[in-house]
Every structure is written in structure tokens, then in C-alpha cells.
Amino acid sequence: MVQPFTFDLVAQDGHARAGIFHTPHGEIRTPVFAPVGTQGTVKSLTPSHLEEIQANLILANTYHLYLRPGDELIAEVGSLHSFMNWPGPILTDSGGFQVFSLAGIRDIDDDGVTFKSHVDGSTHRFTPERAIAIQENLGADIIMAFDECAEPYERAYNEQAMARTHAWAERCLRAKTRADQALFGIVQGGIFPDLRAQSAEFITSLDFAGNAIGGLSVGETKEEMHAILETVDGILPENKPRYLMGVGTPDDLVNGILRGVDIFDCVLPTRLARHKAAFHGRGRINIGQAKYATDPNSLVEDCSCYTCENFSRAYLRHLISVKEMLGSTLLSLHNLHTLIHLAGQMRQAIIDGSLDAFLKNYFQQPSSHIEQ
Amino acid sequence: MVQPFTFDLVAQDGHARAGIFHTPHGEIRTPVFAPVGTQGTVKSLTPSHLEEIQANLILANTYHLYLRPGDELIAEVGSLHSFMNWPGPILTDSGGFQVFSLAGIRDIDDDGVTFKSHVDGSTHRFTPERAIAIQENLGADIIMAFDECAEPYERAYNEQAMARTHAWAERCLRAKTRADQALFGIVQGGIFPDLRAQSAEFITSLDFAGNAIGGLSVGETKEEMHAILETVDGILPENKPRYLMGVGTPDDLVNGILRGVDIFDCVLPTRLARHKAAFHGRGRINIGQAKYATDPNSLVEDCSCYTCENFSRAYLRHLISVKEMLGSTLLSLHNLHTLIHLAGQMRQAIIDGSLDAFLKNYFQQPSSHIEQ
Numbered sequence: 001m002v003q004p005f006t007f008d009l010v011a012q013d014g015h016a017r018a019g020i021f022h023t024p025h026g027e028i029r030t031p032v033f034a035p036v037g038t039q040g041t042v043k044s045l046t047p048s049h050l051e052e053i054q055a056n057l058i059l060a061n062t063y064h065l066y067l068r069p070g071d072e073l074i075a076e077v078g079s080l081h082s083f084m085n086w087p088g089p090i091l092t093d094s095g096g097f098q099v100f101s102l103a104g105i106r107d108i109d110d111d112g113v114t115f116k117s118h119v120d121g122s123t124h125r126f127t128p129e130r131a132i133a134i135q136e137n138l139g140a141d142i143i144m145a146f147d148e149c150a151e152p153y154e155r156a157y158n159e160q161a162m163a164r165t166h167a168w169a170e171r172c173l174r175a176k177t178r179a180d181q182a183l184f185g186i187v188q189g190g191i192f193p194d195l196r197a198q199s200a201e202f203i204t205s206l207d208f209a210g211n212a213i214g215g216l217s218v219g220e221t222k223e224e225m226h227a228i229l230e231t232v233d234g235i236l237p238e239n240k241p242r243y244l245m246g247v248g249t250p251d252d253l254v255n256g257i258l259r260g261v262d263i264f265d266c267v268l269p270t271r272l273a274r275h276k277a278a279f280h281g282r283g284r285i286n287i288g289q290a291k292y293a294t295d296p297n298s299l300v301e302d303c304s305c306y307t308c309e310n311f312s313r314a315y316l317r318h319l320i321s322v323k324e325m326l327g328s329t330l331l332s333l334h335n336l337h338t339l340i341h342l343a344g345q346m347r348q349a350i351i352d353g354s355l356d357a358f359l360k361n362y363f364q365q366p367s368s369h370i371e372q
Numbered sequence: 373m374v375q376p377f378t379f380d381l382v383a384q385d386g387h388a389r390a391g392i393f394h395t396p397h398g399e400i401r402t403p404v405f406a407p408v409g410t411q412g413t414v415k416s417l418t419p420s421h422l423e424e425i426q427a428n429l430i431l432a433n434t435y436h437l438y439l440r441p442g443d444e445l446i447a448e449v450g451s452l453h454s455f456m457n458w459p460g461p462i463l464t465d466s467g468g469f470q471v472f473s474l475a476g477i478r479d480i481d482d483d484g485v486t487f488k489s490h491v492d493g494s495t496h497r498f499t500p501e502r503a504i505a506i507q508e509n510l511g512a513d514i515i516m517a518f519d520e521c522a523e524p525y526e527r528a529y530n531e532q533a534m535a536r537t538h539a540w541a542e543r544c545l546r547a548k549t550r551a552d553q554a555l556f557g558i559v560q561g562g563i564f565p566d567l568r569a570q571s572a573e574f575i576t577s578l579d580f581a582g583n584a585i586g587g588l589s590v591g592e593t594k595e596e597m598h599a600i601l602e603t604v605d606g607i608l609p610e611n612k613p614r615y616l617m618g619v620g621t622p623d624d625l626v627n628g629i630l631r632g633v634d635i636f637d638c639v640l641p642t643r644l645a646r647h648k649a650a651f652h653g654r655g656r657i658n659i660g661q662a663k664y665a666t667d668p669n670s671l672v673e674d675c676s677c678y679t680c681e682n683f684s685r686a687y688l689r690h691l692i693s694v695k696e697m698l699g700s701t702l703l704s705l706h707n708l709h710t711l712i713h714l715a716g717q718m719r720q721a722i723i724d725g726s727l728d729a730f731l732k733n734y735f736q737q738p739s740s741h742i743e744q
Contacts, residue, residue, distance in 0.1 A: 040690065044697040047682070069665065069690040077668050077686045085682045293441065296449050310419070310457045314449050318412065318441040325416040325697055 005182040005209045007241050011351045015233055015260040018350040021210070021241045023089040023141035024180045025081060026056075030241060030262035031347055033253060033339040034059045034091060036270065039068070040084045042336070043270045044329040047085045052306060053337040054344070057089045057142075059265040062134055063098035066124075067117055071137035079139035091142040091265070094131045094172075094186075097214070097246070100149050108148065110164060128171035136178050144212065145172040147186040152220045158190035166202050173206060182209035184243060190215060191224045193231045200235035211236050212243040213261075217252070225252075229259035236260070250282055250342055254362060257346050264343070269335030274328050276320045279338040281365035287331070292317040305337035306330075377554040377581045379613050383723045387605055387632040390722040393582070393613045395461040395513035396552045397453060398428075402613060402634035403719055405625060405711040406431045406463060408642065411440070412456045414708070415642045416701040419457045424678060425709040426716070429461045429514075431637040434506055435470035438496075439489050443509035451511035463514040463637070466503045466544075466558075469586070469618070472521050480520065482536060500543035508550050516584065517544040519558040524592045530562035538574050545578055554581035556615060562587060563596045565603045572607035583608050584615040585633075589624070597624075601631035608632070622654055622714055626734060629718050636715070641707030646700050648692045651710040653737035659703070664689040677709035678702075 002008075002022045011018040021028040034057040035042045035050065042050060042058065050058065060080060065071060074083050080090055096113075099106060104116035112127030131146035146168050150161035165188045176183050185208035189195030203211060213232055216225050229244070236242050243263035244256050253264055272278070276288035278299045287299065295313035303309075307316070307330040319327030349358040374380075374394045383390040393400040406429040407414045407422065414422060414430065422430065432452060437443060446455050452462055468485075471478060476488035484499030503518035518540050522533035537560045548555050557580035561567030575583060585604055588597050601616070608614050615635035616628050625636055644650070648660035650671045659671065667685035675681075679688070679702040691699030721730040 039694045039696055040687070041696050041698045044701070046678070046698065046701065048678070064694075068694050069686070073666055073686070076666055077684060083684070083687050083690075085687070294445055294448055306418070306420070312449060312455070314441070314445070315412070315455050315457070318455075322411045322436075322440050324411055324413045325700065326413045326418065328697065329416070329418065329701075 004180065007210070007239055009238060013350045013353065013355040014258065016257050016346070016350050016355060017238075017260060017262060018347045019241065019262060021262075023182065025087060025089045025141050028057050028089050028241075028263070029344075029347060031253075031257045031343045032056050032263055033336075033343045034263065034265040035336050035340075036061070036265055036267045037084065037086075038267065039064045040074075040080065042332075043274070044325065044332050045336075049329075049333060050086070053333060053340055055088070055336070055340060057091060057263070058086050059091045059093065060084075060138070060140065061098055062092045062095035062131065062138065063102065065092075065138060066095060066134050067119055071134040075137040075139070081139065089142070090140040091243075091263075092135050092138050092140040092144065093245070094135065094144040094146040095126055096131070096144075096147045097149050099126055108164075110167070112146075128168040129175040132172050132175040132183075136176075136181065140181065142182045142184060142210065143176075145169045145183060145185050145208070147188055147214055149215045149218070150188065150190055152190040152215060152218055152224075154190070155192060155195075158188070158192060158195055162188045162195055162199050166199070169203060169206055169208075173208070184208055184210040184212045186212045186214040186245070187232055187236075188215050189228075191220050191228065193227060196228050196231050197235060200232045204235060204237055208240070210241040210243060212245050214245050216244065217247045217266075222251075222255070226255060226259060229256060229261065233260035250279060250338065251367065253339060253342055254346065254359070257343070258359075264339075266339075269339055270332045273331035273335050276327075276331070278331050279335050282362070282367040287313060287316045288320045289317070299334055300338075303334065303338070304341075305334045307334040307337075376552065379582070379611055381610060385722045385725065385727040386630065388629050388718070388722050388727060389610075389632060389634060390719045391613065391634060393634075395554065397459060397461045397513050400429050400461050400613075400635070401716075401719060403625075403629045403715045404428050404635055405708075405715045406635065406637040407708050407712075408433070408637055408639045409456065409458075410639065411436045412446075412452065414704075415646070416697065416704050417708075421701075421705060422458070425705060425712055427460070427708070427712060429463060429635065430458050431463045431465065432456075432510070432512065433470055434464045434467035434503065434510065435474065437464075437510060438467060438506050439491055443506040447509040447511070453511065461514070462512040463615075463635075464507050464510050464512040464516065465617070466507065466516040466518040467498050468503070468516075468519045469521050471498055482539070484518075500540040501547040504544050504547040504555075508548075508553065512553065514554045514556060514582065515548075517541045517555060517557050517580070519560060519586055521587045521590070522560065522562055524562040524587060524590055524596075526562070527564060527567075530560070530564060530567055534560045534567055534571050538571070541575060541578055541580075545580070556580055556582040556584045558584045558586040558617070559604055560587050561600075563592050563600065565599060568600050568603050569607060572604045576607060576609055580612070582613040582615060584617050586617050588616065589619045589638075594623075594627070598627060598631060601628060601633065605632035622651060622710065623739065625711060625714055626718065626731070629715070630731075636711075638711075641711055642704045645703035645707050648699075648703070650703050651707050654734070654739040659685060659688045660692045661689070671706055672710075675706065675710070676713075677706045679706040679709075
């Protein structure tokens with residue numbers, strides 16, 4: 001039996017990597033896209049649906065589950081795996097990003113963050129130790145260090161937030177007690193390459209099981225994102241998985257994988273689905289438009305997902321028009337399948353040595369096919 | 373090959389019947405409970421879900437589909453079967469009940485009904501001929517005569533509505549052109565046994581492929597409903613299926629089957645699901661209650677549905693509390709499974725000659741276990 005949290009690098013092509021990360025709930029075959037189950041459910045989908053689209057790793061949010069139903073309740077009835085009936089690997093974030101972006105009035109100091117719940121306005125406090133304790137109650141396979149996510153363009157704030165993130169990283173490592181969970185560190189530093197390099201050097205000097213790149217896809221340009229990934233790629237160790245947090249689109253996945261990223265997550269596929277939009281090649285289509293009312297074709301011609309194999313654009317447009325829940329379910333299945341399948345195709349291409357051919361094919365699709 | 377719309381009576385026990393109704397899209401094994409897909413989708417469920425709970429016959433609503441997306445659009449892209457990707461038998465109502473209960477200002481005359489759409493207030497008119505033409509565009513296996521559903525306790529109105537229903541029944545039969553659809557007549561007459569008998573005599577004198585009992589479960593007592601079923605049971609021919617429209621609860625199913633009914637439909641299972649309630653034995657439980665927050669048990673101990681086999685009350689209560697769509701999906705699966713499985717169990721008991729034992733077991737469950 002393989003030691004948990006070993007990362008096997010199966011193949012490489014340029015900076016792109018195909019690997020296997022071993023967890024107590026099974027192998028994560030990277031590169032991988034993880035659907036987000038914010039409140040312990042990937043919105044509108046059953047675990048059977050997730051198996052059908054070959055989801056491998058699922059993400060859940062510590063901030064939301066801490067508030068409702070509470071991490072202690074989940075620990076009392078078992079673990080997040082049994083609670084949401086997901087037998088495979090789960091990753092929980094630390095709550096940091098959500099506290100900084102979602103919560104009400106908040107007060108940050110060197111020890112932690114005091115914030116008000118977006119649900120009922122009650123006051124709560126997260127510290128690195130608390131974030132780890134909550135994640136230990138939830139019981140995911142991969143847990144994240146508590147970090148401070150700053151505005152990407154403010155240098156002084158990024159220096160301060162990075163220093164805090166580094167101090168908190170050390171405290172998270174010390175606070176961790178469970179051997180069956182892998183703790184990942186998070187590289188911060190905004191859009192500043194020197195800060196990102198400094199952060200990557202520091203975080204990788206600590207004993208994390210994997211490394212994450214935080215604070216991206218929050219307003220910076222694609223060029224800035226790519227430059228940071230390239231900076232960090234040269235510093236992160238090859239023998240540990242790399243996780244690009246909260247990203248993204250089909251293009252983001254491809255560009256991230258080409259710059260050495262192994263793990264991705266994003267709410268975009270399910271959020272788009274609730275807003276009538278479906279991934280289509282490198283772009284997307286808005287299936288709510290009247291022009292699809294009698295369109296007998298599937299969303300995407302050669303897509304092998306349940307939605308595309310069984311339903312017409314005309315039917316999907318009808319569901320969206322009359323606000324039937326099934327519309328969200330079917331678009332979510334398609335959008336998640338698209339990213340999971342894309343990561344899987346790139347994995348296979350890296351292993352087969354056919355990445356160039358794959359990319360040529362991928363990038364010849366118009367990126368301008370975007371209809372909102 | 374069996375002639376379409378033949379009804380084979382497989383077994384009888386007292387007035388209870390087990391049969392097979394042959395349709396162009398497969399056999400309907402009766403007694404059967406049909407989930408309602410009002411707008412061409414059983415709310416929150418995929419066709420895969422419906423297969424999983426062994427749904428046999430699905431109902432869809434002519435009024436809703438006529439308004440959106442339009443029966444002509446559905447005919448243009450194929451049929452309701454292909455549109456909603458349901459390969460099995462489908463039944464459409466005539467639109468009558470919905471026009472009388474849902475639509476805005478309406479004006480009834482002997483020729484038909486003028487009404488305003490609940491969607492946009494636009495004016496529309498249904499006649500018997502129009503109701504048949506729309507249902508022929510939709511293409512269901514079983515279509516219904518256009519009837520007038522009166523207030524159950526108003527005798528004069530019921531006499532008038534029954535007379536219209538009878539005249540319209542003859543017009544529907546004359547208007548019908550498709551040989552691959554079975555047209556069912558509808559018995560009306562409110563809570564008045566003599567009117568019900570008169571209506572049953574008249575409707576069964578016409579050449580319908582099956583007979584329905586309309587205008588029940590609209591405010592009358594259970595005793596009144598049972599009396600009417602018994603009156604009608606003695607008049608309806610044995611060699612045609614009997615459909616009790618818009619009913620109901622587990623008890624209604626059992627009591628209807630015992631009085632010779634073969635087919636049931638109702639929105640209750642999916643509507644309850646959207647209001648946090650789950651069938652439990654002869655009653656129901658409201659899973660949104662705080663007392664279920666840490667309950668590790670399934671909704672119903674010995675239930676074999678996907679929801680009960682895979683999720684705790686604690687998880688379902690969490691989903692409901694945070695308003696996640698999956699809550700509706702999982703409760704709908706359970707509630708529909710309960711009625712479909714109940715009809716299937718009674719069918720088997722009728723065939724096996726074990727109906728008495730089944731009923732003894734069923735009725736010893738408390739009916740008072742109802743929590744709203």
C-alpha cells in the first residue's frame with residue numbers, strides 16, 4: 001500500500017505534469033478539476049451525478065460549513081465524507097478567502113480575523129489554530145493553511161498580508177494533529193513577482209504536503225496570472241502537488257496546466273449553470289436566448305455528457321425559460337463535465353506525449369464564441 | 373404483438389385489480405402511480421432518476437405546455453417523449469382542470485372556455501376540438517377528454533357541468549385523429565352519487581379506451597370520495613383501465629386501489645418535497661425541524677430509495693435549512709418512490725393473493741404520524 005499523501009509524477013511534457021496524489025479516500029489523478037460543494041453539496045447534483053461525470057476530488061468550504069450546520073455537528077454524525085455521501089477525496093479551504101470576501105464587517109489583526117456571519121450577523125473569530133481545528137472536525141483529505149488574501153494591486157498591503165500568511169502557515173503546521181489529512185501551504189503576494197517568489201521560497205521551506213497559489217482570479221489580467229504561475233513554477237518542488245485556487249475557465253485550466261499546476265477548483269461551472277450559460281469550446285453560450293427555442297441540437301456537438309447525449313437546446317431553453325430546477329442540474333452537469341473532461345484529456349495527452357497536438361486542436365477553437 | 377391500448381386484467385382480489393395496459397411506448401403495469409411533469413419535467417429530477425425509482429407512466433399538463441413552450445414547438449422538434457427524453461408511456465390531461473383552477477379570468481360557454489394565461493395575462497380559448505388538437509401535437513400515449521370541473525358541493529352547477537362534460541366528451545371522440553393515442557373519458561358529478569352514476573353510465577356508453585374519475589380530491593371528505601369510487605366502480609367496465617385524477621396520498625392510493633382504481637397521479641409528492649415534507653408510513657415528517665439536526669437515521673427506516681439508502685436526516689435537514697436544491701431532489705425521489713413502490717407492492721399482493729396480509733400490515737401503521 002502506498003503511503004498516504006505521496007505524489008507520484010507519472011509523466012511530464014514541458015512544464016505540464018501528470019501525477020497521482022494518494023489520499024485516504026483514493027487516488028487523485030492530476031491534473032484535476034474539483035467541483036465545489038460550498039455547503040456540502042455540489043449545487044443541484046447528487047453524488048451519483050458526480051460519479052457519472054467522473055468527478056475525482058470535491059471541494060467544500062470551511063466558512064460555510066462552520067456556520068451551517070457547524071463543524072462539530074458534522075464530526076458528531078461522522079465526517080464530511082459520510083455526511084454528504086461522497087466516498088472519494090475531499091479538500092476544504094481554510095475559510096480565509098470567504099472571511100475576506102463574503103463576511104460582513106471584519107477586523108484583521110496579527111493573531112486572526114473577527115468577522116460577522118453573512119447569515120445572521122453574529123460575531124465569530126478565525127485564527128490559524130481555529131481554522132485547522134474546524135477542518136479537522138470536517139475531516140477532508142486535503143486541508144488548507146489559513147491565509148490573508150489581499151487586493152492584488154496594493155503592494156504595501158500585499159507585503160503585510162504575505163508576512164501574516166507566512167506566520168499563520170507556521171502556526172497551522174504546529175496546530176495540526178491528524179495524520180490522515182494533508183495540509184497545503186498557500187503562496188500569496190498579489191501581482192508582484194518578487195513577492196510571489198519570496199512567498200513561494202518561504203512556503204516551500206515548510207513541511208507542507210502540497211502547495212497552493214492563492215489570491216489569483218480576483219481581478220488581475222491573464223498575462224499577470226500567467227507570469228505569476230511561471231515565477232512560482234520555478235520554485236515549487238516537483239514532488240508535491242500544486243493547487244491553483246478558485247480558477248476557472250477552460251482557457252485558465254489549459255494555461256495553468258501548461259505552467260505546472262495540478263489541481264484546480266472553481267464555482268464558475270455551477271454558477272454559470274444557474275445563469276443560463278454553458279461552456280462551449282473555449283467560450284460559452286447563453287441557452288436562454290430565443291434563437292434556441294426550436295434548436296434540435298445538443299449544447300455542444302461532440303460532448304459526451306448526459307445533458308448533451310439526451311437533450312436538445314430547445315428543451316434546455318424551455319427549462320430555463322420556465323425556471324425549472326432541472327435546467328440548472330443539466331447545465332451544471334455539462335459545465336462540470338467540460339472542465340473535468342478537459343483536465344482528463346490533458347492528463348492523457350501528457351502521458352501519451354500528444355500534448356502539442358491536443359493544444360493545437362484546442363486553441364484553434366474560437367475564444368470569441370462568447371454570448372452573454 | 374399485442375394491440376395497442378388492450379387492457380389485460382392479470383388478477384383481481386375483491387374490487388382491487390392488477391393489469392397491464394399496452395401503449396406504443398411500453399406496458400403500464402397497474403395499479404400505477406404516475407409522477408407529474410407539469411412543464412415537461414418532473415420537478416428537480418432527471419429521466420435517469422425516474423428510471424431509478426421505477427416510474428412507469430409520467431403525466432404532463434396540456435395547459436402549461438400549450439402556453440410554454442407551445443404544443444406546436446414540441447411537435448416541430450418531435451414529440452413530448454423526445455423533448456423531455458422520456459421513452460416510456462406519457463399521459464396528458466386536457467387542460468380543463470388547470471383552466472378552471474389556475475387560469476385568470478375565464479368565461480365558460482357551451483362551446484368552450486376563454487381564459488387568460490397565468491403567465492402573461494394573454495387571452496386564449498380551449499374547446500374540446502382544440503384540447504384534442506393540442507394533445508395530438510404533444511403526442512402522449514394517453515390523452516384526456518376536455519371536461520368541466522365544478523365545485524363539488526353545488527348540485528345545480530354540477531348538473532350543468534356534467535351535461536357540458538358529456539357533450540364535450542362526444543366532440544372529443546369525433547375530433548380525435550391519431551390511432552396511436554388512447555383517449556380517456558372523464559366521469560364528473562361532484563359529491564352526488566346519482567350524478568356520478570349517471571355520468572359513469574353515459575361516459576362508458578361512448579367508445580373511450582379508458583375511463584377517468586375527475587373532480588375529486590378538491591375539498592370533499594374521504595368518506596365522500598370512497599362512496600363515489602364505489603358507485604362508479606360498479607358501472608365502469610372491467611376491461612378498460614380506470615384513472616383517478618389528481619390523487620394523492622398513500623392512504624388515498626390504497627383506498628382507491630381497493631375500490632377498483634388502476635391509475636393515479638398527483639403533484640403532492642414533489643410539492644411536499646419543496647415544502648420540506650417526506651412521506652413516512654401513512655403520514656409524513658417535516659425534515660426541516662431542528663430535532664433532526666443530528667439525527668443519523670434515514671428518513672424512513674426500511675425504505676429502499678436512493679435518498680434513504682445514502683443520506684441521514686441530519687444531512688437532509690441541513691440541505692433544507694440552507695435552501696440547497698439537492699434537498700428538493702432527494703425528498704422528491706423519496707416521496708415518489710414511496711407511492712410508486714406502494715402501488716407496485718399492492719399489485720404484487722393482488723397477483724400473489726396476499727392482499728389481506730399486506731393491508732393488515734399497512735393499516736397498523738399510525739396515520740397520525742403527521743408533523744407539519
